[in-house]
Amino acid sequence: MANAKSMRSVKSLSIRSIRSSGVEKAFREEKKGNGDIHSFDKILIMACKKFDCPYIVNVPKQVKPDYLKNFKQANIKLRSKRISVLSEHLPVPNESDIKIERKSSSRSSIKTEYISIEPLPIITVTMVYDNYNTLTEILITKMKDVPRSLLRIFHLLLPYYRNLVRITISKCEINMYTIYKLGKILETSTITEVCLDDSPVAGANYAMLLETTKLRYLSLCRCNIGVEACKSIAAKLHYAASAQNLLLLNLSSNRITDEGAKHISNALRNNRHLRYLNLADNHITDCGAGQILDILIEFPLTSDEIIIMRRRRLEYWKRRNDIYAKCLAQLCHKKVNDVSQLRKKSPRRKISSTSLKNKSSVRKEKDADDDYIKTKAEMLTTEVVGPFEDPFRSETIKHIDGHVYSIGNMTLSYLNLAYNNLSYLSVRKLQNVIKYQNNYKSSGGLIKVVIEGNKLPISCPELTNVDEMMARNSLKINRVEKQ
Incomplete structure (x- = not known):
């Protein structure tokens, strides 16, 4: 009975109840300087x-090591040091304290209800801090069941911590509610990285995590992702989709086949943000890998892609012309008001022969003012609208024999296809891709490809050529960035 009562109180958790409690007051005091x-x-x-959550929360602290500082110290002392992670655990209440607390909370109903003396389950939520004592990550691992009430509390508390960037739930048993609540947390907090490694959900729609443009890192390693889940994820990676700004996607050790690789390659046709793609330890063959590699070089656009490209270009110029007209009208109105105020202040003068002679100079000044206003309106419009950004803009397409070709995806930098079912054919195609990207004038392209663990020949000179060409491509990109 008492257990059901506590569960009802957890379900009634809301923002109003948080404000009526002492939690928001604690936040206010923390802003005043009582953060400790x-x-x-x-x-x-x-x-x-x-x-009255039916569990006890243990919150150990973990401090991220300063790798740069330790590296410098190792160079000075000429010996390697092992970087250890410092951890500080909060005291866990004793079993006797738990019994006393439960007895005191239900003292009023001690005559009619049975009091269980079993200890409450302990949930560990690790807080990861950086060297400046700033909370940057929340880590939950090896938990049989992530309570819904804990996720609701996270949803209410995390927006107050503006430096928190990552949440990790690994090796846990989660369900669709966990995925749904994480999506809501991403919308209101500053979290941009989500890791759900070893936390599979049967039939889960992981695309719910990709409903926001904030997400930059998503790791779903060993989550039993098949064709349908891969298709829903790839649908969110297209240009102008909700997750088009994703930079890193880890789908290693899943059940992705050539069909799933095809969906990913379709997303890479117009995605120009994804830089890291990990598809290691899946069931991809030369066919699926070839579909991905074909997008990294010159490929023809479909009729639908050409129509959508032209539509986006027309919408851009229509919006730009509308904003330009508004800016020009505002500047002209401001100029008229300035001239009228100047005439009110200055006395009227009689028209003389010299003033008539100076009409031509007045007209020249007026033309110069009009040119200045138009130039300023153009600058304001460019500042508001910005340049035309499109995966198939004029700089990235070619017209060959009446057909439109894209120069290829030059954004993807890291591709991991290790431990799949690739053969020598994929190595040959990879060599052609790297050669094409190196010969192209613009910067970008692959700088790291991992294909170990596949059915490759023992002696393969093409792999050596690939490593050398990628090294040259990396130097070219660094040289362009420095300039």
Whole structure:
């Protein structure tokens, strides 16, 4: 009975109840300078107690090592050092304290209800801090069931921590509600990285995590992702889709076949943000790998892609012309008001022969003012609208024999196809891709490809050529960036 009562109180968790409690007051005091008293770990424990959550939260702290500092020290002392992660654990309540607390909370109903003396389950939520004592990551691992009430509390508390960028739930049993709530947390917080490694959900729609443009990193390693899940993820990676700004996608150790690779290659046709793609340890053959590699070189555009490209270009110029007209009208109106105020202040003068002679000079000044206004309106319009950004803009397409070709995806830098079912044919195609990208004038292209663990010959000079060409491509990109 008491257990059901606590569950009802957890379900009634809302923003209004948070504000009526002492949690928001703690945030206000933290902003005033009492951050040591009301840090996230203590606020989380206080919120779980306030809403009678049927578990105890253990919040250990972890500090990320400063790799650059340790590297410099190793160079000075001429010996390698092992970088250790410092951890600081909060004290876990004793079993006797738990019994006393449960007895005191249900003292009023001790005559009619049975009090269980079994200890509450302990949930560990690790807080990862950087060297400046700033919370940057939340880590939950090896948990049989992630409570819904804990996710609701996260949804309410995390927007207050503006330096938090990552949440990791690994080796846990999660469900569709966890995916749904994580999507809501991404919308309201500053989290841009999500890791769900070893946390599969049967029939899960992971595309719910890609409903926001904030997400930059998504890792779904060992999540039993098949063709349908891969298709829904790839649909969010297209140009102008919700997750087009994703930079890193890890889909290693799943059940992705050539059909799933085809969906990913279709997304790469117009995606110009994804830089890291990990498809290691899947079921991709030369056919699926070839579909991805064909997008990294020159490929023809379909009729639908040409129509959509032209439509986007027309919409851009229509919007630009509308904004230009508004800016020009505002500047002309401002000039008329300035001239009228100047005439009111200055006395009227009689028309003389000299003033008539100077009409031509006045007209020249007026023309110069008009040119200045038009130039300023053009600058304001460019500042508001910006240049025309499109995967198939004029700089990235070619017209050959009446057909329109794209120069290829030059954004993808890292591709991992290790431990699949590739053969020597994929190595040959990869060599052609790297050669094409190196010979192309613009910067970009692959700088790292991993294909170990496949059915490749022991002696393969093409692999050596690929490594050398990628090294040259990396130097070319670094030289362009420095310039």
